[in-house]
Amino acid sequence: MKPSGSWRTPGTPGTPGASSTPGSVAEAVAVQEELRPLVDLVGPGPSAPATVAGLDVAYAEGGDLLAAAVTVLDARTLAVVDSAVGVGRPAFDYVPGLFALRELPALLGALDRLTTLPDLLVCDGHGLAHPRRFGLACHLGVVTGLPSIGVGKTPLVGTWDPPSAERGSWSSLRDGGDVVGRVLRTRDGVKPVFVSVGHRMSLENATAQVLALTPRYRLPETTRTADRLCRDALAEAEQAG
Protein backbone atom coordinates (compact mmCIF):
# COMPACT_ATOMS: atom_id res chain seq x y z
CA MET A 1 0.00 0.00 0.00
CA LYS A 2 2.07 2.86 -1.16
CA PRO A 3 0.64 6.09 0.23
CA SER A 4 0.52 8.91 -2.22
CA GLY A 5 3.77 10.48 -2.95
CA SER A 6 5.08 9.82 -6.37
CA TRP A 7 3.85 11.01 -9.66
CA ARG A 8 4.60 9.60 -13.07
CA THR A 9 5.64 12.84 -14.66
CA PRO A 10 6.80 15.25 -12.00
CA GLY A 11 6.72 18.76 -13.36
CA THR A 12 9.38 19.74 -10.90
CA PRO A 13 11.50 16.80 -9.78
CA GLY A 14 12.57 16.95 -6.21
CA THR A 15 9.85 19.33 -5.18
CA PRO A 16 10.05 19.32 -1.36
CA GLY A 17 6.90 18.67 0.58
CA ALA A 18 5.01 18.29 -2.62
CA SER A 19 2.86 15.42 -1.52
CA SER A 20 3.64 14.74 2.11
CA THR A 21 1.03 15.90 4.55
CA PRO A 22 1.99 18.61 7.06
CA GLY A 23 1.37 17.95 10.71
CA SER A 24 0.07 21.35 11.67
CA VAL A 25 -1.56 24.47 10.30
CA ALA A 26 1.74 26.32 10.45
CA GLU A 27 3.47 23.57 8.48
CA ALA A 28 0.66 23.51 5.95
CA VAL A 29 0.97 27.22 5.35
CA ALA A 30 4.72 26.83 5.04
CA VAL A 31 4.26 24.13 2.40
CA GLN A 32 1.98 26.41 0.41
CA GLU A 33 4.38 29.33 0.59
CA GLU A 34 7.23 27.06 -0.44
CA LEU A 35 5.41 25.69 -3.48
CA ARG A 36 3.70 28.88 -4.55
CA PRO A 37 6.70 30.22 -6.48
CA LEU A 38 6.65 27.09 -8.62
CA VAL A 39 3.30 27.95 -10.16
CA ASP A 40 3.60 28.68 -13.88
CA LEU A 41 1.49 31.74 -14.59
CA VAL A 42 2.69 32.16 -18.14
CA GLY A 43 0.54 29.42 -19.57
CA PRO A 44 -1.19 29.72 -21.89
CA GLY A 45 -2.06 26.03 -21.80
CA PRO A 46 -3.56 23.87 -24.54
CA SER A 47 -6.09 25.69 -26.70
CA ALA A 48 -7.55 22.44 -27.93
CA PRO A 49 -6.85 19.75 -25.33
CA ALA A 50 -7.64 16.22 -26.46
CA THR A 51 -8.54 15.08 -22.98
CA VAL A 52 -9.66 16.92 -19.86
CA ALA A 53 -9.79 15.45 -16.37
CA GLY A 54 -12.23 16.23 -13.61
CA LEU A 55 -11.41 15.62 -9.95
CA ASP A 56 -13.74 15.43 -7.00
CA VAL A 57 -14.05 13.96 -3.52
CA ALA A 58 -17.06 12.74 -1.56
CA TYR A 59 -17.20 12.35 2.22
CA ALA A 60 -19.05 9.97 4.50
CA GLU A 61 -21.20 11.35 7.28
CA GLY A 62 -18.64 11.10 10.00
CA GLY A 63 -16.14 12.81 7.75
CA ASP A 64 -13.58 10.12 8.46
CA LEU A 65 -13.99 8.32 5.17
CA LEU A 66 -13.74 9.70 1.67
CA ALA A 67 -13.69 8.65 -1.96
CA ALA A 68 -11.60 10.49 -4.52
CA ALA A 69 -12.34 10.24 -8.21
CA VAL A 70 -10.80 11.36 -11.46
CA THR A 71 -12.59 11.11 -14.78
CA VAL A 72 -10.94 11.77 -18.10
CA LEU A 73 -13.17 13.10 -20.85
CA ASP A 74 -12.70 13.38 -24.56
CA ALA A 75 -12.64 17.16 -24.85
CA ARG A 76 -14.61 17.12 -28.08
CA THR A 77 -17.40 14.66 -27.29
CA LEU A 78 -17.27 14.99 -23.48
CA ALA A 79 -17.44 11.23 -23.24
CA VAL A 80 -15.61 9.58 -20.35
CA VAL A 81 -12.61 7.72 -21.73
CA ASP A 82 -10.84 6.83 -18.50
CA SER A 83 -11.39 7.04 -14.77
CA ALA A 84 -10.01 6.05 -11.41
CA VAL A 85 -11.40 6.14 -7.91
CA GLY A 86 -10.24 5.18 -4.46
CA VAL A 87 -11.36 5.41 -0.86
CA GLY A 88 -9.26 6.76 1.94
CA ARG A 89 -9.06 9.12 4.89
CA PRO A 90 -8.92 12.89 4.88
CA ALA A 91 -5.29 13.85 5.27
CA PHE A 92 -5.97 17.07 7.16
CA ASP A 93 -8.74 18.81 9.03
CA TYR A 94 -10.81 21.13 6.95
CA VAL A 95 -9.53 24.66 7.27
CA PRO A 96 -10.48 27.30 4.70
CA GLY A 97 -7.33 28.05 2.75
CA LEU A 98 -5.79 24.68 3.60
CA PHE A 99 -8.43 22.64 1.90
CA ALA A 100 -5.97 21.19 -0.61
CA LEU A 101 -3.98 19.39 2.07
CA ARG A 102 -7.11 17.48 2.96
CA GLU A 103 -7.83 16.00 -0.45
CA LEU A 104 -4.48 16.05 -2.19
CA PRO A 105 -3.15 12.59 -1.22
CA ALA A 106 -6.37 10.86 -2.21
CA LEU A 107 -6.58 12.74 -5.50
CA LEU A 108 -2.96 12.01 -6.36
CA GLY A 109 -3.61 8.38 -5.62
CA ALA A 110 -6.49 8.33 -8.07
CA LEU A 111 -4.47 10.19 -10.70
CA ASP A 112 -1.75 7.59 -10.37
CA ARG A 113 -4.20 4.87 -11.29
CA LEU A 114 -5.20 6.47 -14.57
CA THR A 115 -4.27 4.83 -17.82
CA THR A 116 -4.41 8.10 -19.69
CA LEU A 117 -2.43 11.23 -18.95
CA PRO A 118 -4.90 14.11 -19.34
CA ASP A 119 -4.01 17.39 -21.03
CA LEU A 120 -5.74 19.49 -18.40
CA LEU A 121 -6.97 19.10 -14.82
CA VAL A 122 -10.24 20.75 -13.82
CA CYS A 123 -10.40 20.96 -10.05
CA ASP A 124 -13.37 21.32 -7.76
CA GLY A 125 -12.14 24.36 -5.86
CA HIS A 126 -9.97 27.41 -6.46
CA GLY A 127 -6.55 27.99 -7.91
CA LEU A 128 -5.11 31.49 -7.61
CA ALA A 129 -8.33 32.73 -6.03
CA HIS A 130 -6.91 31.88 -2.65
CA PRO A 131 -5.54 33.90 0.30
CA ARG A 132 -1.96 32.89 -0.53
CA ARG A 133 -2.62 32.42 -4.23
CA PHE A 134 -2.14 28.68 -3.91
CA GLY A 135 -5.42 26.83 -3.89
CA LEU A 136 -6.04 23.18 -4.72
CA ALA A 137 -5.76 23.70 -8.48
CA CYS A 138 -2.32 25.32 -8.11
CA HIS A 139 -1.15 22.61 -5.75
CA LEU A 140 -2.29 19.77 -8.01
CA GLY A 141 -0.80 21.49 -11.02
CA VAL A 142 2.60 22.01 -9.44
CA VAL A 143 2.79 18.50 -8.04
CA THR A 144 1.74 16.80 -11.27
CA GLY A 145 3.26 19.27 -13.68
CA LEU A 146 0.02 19.30 -15.64
CA PRO A 147 -1.95 22.35 -16.74
CA SER A 148 -4.74 22.94 -14.23
CA ILE A 149 -7.60 25.26 -13.45
CA GLY A 150 -9.97 25.68 -10.54
CA VAL A 151 -13.73 25.94 -10.79
CA GLY A 152 -15.38 26.84 -7.51
CA LYS A 153 -19.09 26.95 -6.75
CA THR A 154 -18.74 29.57 -4.03
CA PRO A 155 -16.12 32.26 -3.38
CA LEU A 156 -13.22 31.99 -0.98
CA VAL A 157 -11.67 35.40 -1.48
CA GLY A 158 -12.28 38.48 -3.58
CA THR A 159 -14.90 40.96 -4.70
CA TRP A 160 -16.72 41.19 -8.00
CA ASP A 161 -19.55 42.75 -9.88
CA PRO A 162 -22.32 40.43 -10.96
CA PRO A 163 -21.82 39.35 -14.58
CA SER A 164 -24.78 39.86 -16.89
CA ALA A 165 -27.33 37.08 -17.15
CA GLU A 166 -26.24 35.48 -20.39
CA ARG A 167 -24.05 32.41 -20.53
CA GLY A 168 -20.48 33.42 -21.36
CA SER A 169 -20.55 36.74 -19.56
CA TRP A 170 -18.06 37.26 -16.79
CA SER A 171 -16.55 39.78 -14.43
CA SER A 172 -13.15 39.98 -12.81
CA LEU A 173 -12.64 38.49 -9.37
CA ARG A 174 -10.31 40.84 -7.51
CA ASP A 175 -8.48 40.40 -4.26
CA GLY A 176 -5.83 42.58 -2.71
CA GLY A 177 -5.32 44.50 -5.92
CA ASP A 178 -4.92 41.35 -8.01
CA VAL A 179 -7.24 39.87 -10.58
CA VAL A 180 -7.33 36.34 -9.19
CA GLY A 181 -10.04 34.86 -11.37
CA ARG A 182 -13.35 35.35 -13.11
CA VAL A 183 -16.95 35.06 -12.06
CA LEU A 184 -18.34 33.24 -15.06
CA ARG A 185 -21.91 32.64 -16.09
CA THR A 186 -22.09 29.16 -17.59
CA ARG A 187 -25.89 29.10 -17.98
CA ASP A 188 -28.38 31.86 -18.71
CA GLY A 189 -29.80 33.28 -15.51
CA VAL A 190 -28.06 30.74 -13.30
CA LYS A 191 -25.66 31.46 -10.45
CA PRO A 192 -22.14 31.87 -11.84
CA VAL A 193 -19.04 29.82 -11.06
CA PHE A 194 -15.63 31.05 -9.93
CA VAL A 195 -12.87 30.27 -12.39
CA SER A 196 -9.20 30.68 -11.58
CA VAL A 197 -5.87 29.60 -12.98
CA GLY A 198 -4.09 26.69 -11.38
CA HIS A 199 -0.88 26.02 -13.28
CA ARG A 200 0.39 26.50 -16.84
CA MET A 201 -2.88 28.11 -17.95
CA SER A 202 -3.99 31.63 -18.80
CA LEU A 203 -7.18 32.99 -17.32
CA GLU A 204 -8.52 33.56 -20.82
CA ASN A 205 -7.94 29.95 -21.78
CA ALA A 206 -9.33 28.70 -18.49
CA THR A 207 -12.53 30.60 -19.21
CA ALA A 208 -12.77 29.14 -22.70
CA GLN A 209 -12.22 25.60 -21.44
CA VAL A 210 -14.90 25.94 -18.77
CA LEU A 211 -17.39 27.18 -21.33
CA ALA A 212 -16.53 24.25 -23.57
CA LEU A 213 -17.25 21.92 -20.67
CA THR A 214 -20.62 23.44 -19.82
CA PRO A 215 -22.86 22.93 -22.86
CA ARG A 216 -25.81 22.06 -20.66
CA TYR A 217 -25.25 22.45 -16.94
CA ARG A 218 -23.82 25.03 -14.60
CA LEU A 219 -20.87 22.87 -13.57
CA PRO A 220 -18.31 21.40 -15.98
CA GLU A 221 -19.03 17.89 -17.24
CA THR A 222 -15.68 16.90 -15.78
CA THR A 223 -16.81 17.87 -12.30
CA ARG A 224 -20.17 16.21 -12.74
CA THR A 225 -18.78 12.87 -13.89
CA ALA A 226 -16.14 12.83 -11.16
CA ASP A 227 -18.76 13.74 -8.58
CA ARG A 228 -20.95 10.85 -9.59
CA LEU A 229 -18.07 8.41 -9.58
CA CYS A 230 -16.81 9.26 -6.10
CA ARG A 231 -20.31 9.29 -4.66
CA ASP A 232 -21.01 5.85 -6.04
CA ALA A 233 -17.66 4.56 -4.80
CA LEU A 234 -18.31 5.97 -1.35
CA ALA A 235 -21.72 4.34 -1.19
CA GLU A 236 -20.21 0.99 -2.10
CA ALA A 237 -17.45 1.38 0.46
CA GLU A 238 -19.97 2.17 3.17
CA GLN A 239 -22.00 -0.91 2.34
CA ALA A 240 -18.95 -3.14 2.22
CA GLY A 241 -17.44 -2.12 5.46
Add this chain to the structure above:
DNA sequence: GCGACAG
Protein backbone atom coordinates in the same frame (compact mmCIF):
# COMPACT_ATOMS: atom_id res chain seq x y z
C1' DG B 1 -13.38 42.91 18.49
C1' DC B 2 -16.57 40.62 14.95
C1' DG B 3 -17.87 38.12 10.96
C1' DA B 4 -16.30 35.28 6.77
C1' DC B 5 -14.34 31.28 5.38
C1' DA B 6 -13.05 26.42 -1.48
C1' DG B 7 -14.89 21.35 0.07
Add this chain to the structure above:
DNA sequence: ATCTTGTCGC
Protein backbone atom coordinates in the same frame (compact mmCIF):
# COMPACT_ATOMS: atom_id res chain seq x y z
C1' DA C 1 -18.49 18.33 2.40
C1' DT C 2 -23.39 16.29 4.28
C1' DC C 3 -28.34 16.54 6.00
C1' DT C 4 -33.06 18.27 5.05
C1' DT C 5 -38.46 20.09 3.63
C1' DG C 6 -40.58 22.31 0.43
C1' DT C 7 -41.22 24.72 -4.07
C1' DC C 8 -40.95 25.86 -8.89
C1' DG C 9 -40.36 24.56 -13.67
C1' DC C 10 -39.27 21.75 -17.85
